Amino acid sequence: MAAVLSNPQKRYLRGLAHDLKPVILVGAKGITDNLVAEAGIALERHELIKVRVAAGDRELRDEWIGLLCERADAALVARIGNIAVLYRRSQDKPLIVLPKA
Template sequence: MAAALSNPQKRYLRGLAHDLKPVLLVGAKGITDNLVAEAGIALGHHELIKVKVAAGDRELRDEWLAELCQRADAALVTRIGNIGVLYRRSQDKPLIVLPKG
């Protein structure tokens, strides 16, 4: 399970994610095994990714993002509208140094 992020760490990651474009699109099928695999690959390369969720219902978007985080072993940094920001620290070579806190 991904470690919980503190508020200063989330703030720092939100700043880094500001200029990122979504790399994954969750469509009508929801969270599939292929989507989780792609999220794992993207998180392995970048550590911080944006995911666009194409669901009209807020509860469904939250549910899908929570499921994706759980299955990809990532932490949800923030969700604004239909865009979620996910973070998972690389085990081999961490790219992002999080502030203490």
């Protein structure tokens, strides 16, 4: 189950994500098992990642982002255009200390 983030926590994470480059690209095939696995590895290593979703339709893009969050057990921090920011606390070595809710 993905963590539920408060608004101050989301604001803090958006600030941290500002300079990040997208590390995952969702293409025409959509959300595949391999893509979910790669997103899981990236989230475990970095905790906070940007994902670029190349879908022409807004509803399809929102659906894919929601599906990726669900399958990767990540929280959606922000979505601006084609870019989504995802967060999941690392099981092994947490790097980001969130402000108190």
